[in-house]
Amino acid sequence: MSQSKQHDTQAQTEIIETFEMFDDWLEKYQYIIDLGKQLPAMDDAHKTEENLLQGCQSQVWLIHEFQDGKLHFQANSDAAIVSGLIALVMTIYNDRSPSYIIEVEPDFIEKIGLASHLSSTRSNGLNAMIAKIKHTAAAYQ
Numbered sequence: 001m002s003q004s005k006q007h008d009t010q011a012q013t014e015i016i017e018t019f020e021m022f023d024d025w026l027e028k029y030q031y032i033i034d035l036g037k038q039l040p041a042m043d044d045a046h047k048t049e050e051n052l053l054q055g056c057q058s059q060v061w062l063i064h065e066f067q068d069g070k071l072h073f074q075a076n077s078d079a080a081i082v083s084g085l086i087a088l089v090m091t092i093y094n095d096r097s098p099s100y101i102i103e104v105e106p107d108f109i110e111k112i113g114l115a116s117h118l119s120s121t122r123s124n125g126l127n128a129m130i131a132k133i134k135h136t137a138a139a140y141q
Contacts, residue, residue, distance in 0.1 A: 011091050012108040019112040028112075029081065036083025039090075042076035055128030057121040058082045062132055066140055070095050073133060085126050093133050101137035106130055 022028045046063050053060040058079035065072045073094050075086045088108070093101050109115050115123060 012106070012111075015088060015091060015108045016111050025113075025117055028117075032084030032088070033080045034084070035087035036077070036080050036085075039076060039083050039087050040074060042074055046074070047076070053125075053129055053132055056082070056125035057119075058125065060086070060125065060129060062129065064136055070097055071101060071133075071137055071140065073136075075129070082122070082125065085122070086129065089126070089129060089133070093130075098137035098140040102134055102141070 018031070019028055022031060042061060042063075047059075047061050051061045051063050053062050053075075056077075058077050060075060060077045060082060062073060062075040064074070071093075073090060075090065077083045077086060089106065092104065092106055092108070096104075109126070118126065
């Protein structure tokens with residue numbers, strides 16, 4: 001197993017283990033919201049129509065930089081729970097190589113039961129964000 005692949009497994013395992021510590025979904029939602037509060041603030045200059053992610057119920061802005069063979073993403077939302085979902089996704093994909101981003105699937109979503117606890121619009125938005133990140137990575141292949 002390559003170093004980066006192993007690191008991803010570790011990152012997703014840590015997410016799964018953290019979620020296993022909570023007794024119910026109310027606590028898990030609160031944890032997700034708290035994660036979102038820790039996202040770096042995005043400059044309002046980046047909150048443009050061009051950076052707005054399509055397919056999300058909430059407003060989600062996503063920007064990226066490609067530097068030293070890795071993609072650095074910054075994303076933000078006007079909704080607390082969505083900001084937390086962004087933080088979870090960034091744990092897996094931020095500051096990674098394009099090939100890594102394309103190869104690695106966000107298995108933690110299913111394993112922590114998140115897929116079945118999100119509304120269909122939130123789930124669609126989460127999938128749209130992951131698709132956009134993978135599409136962005138493909139442009140640098």
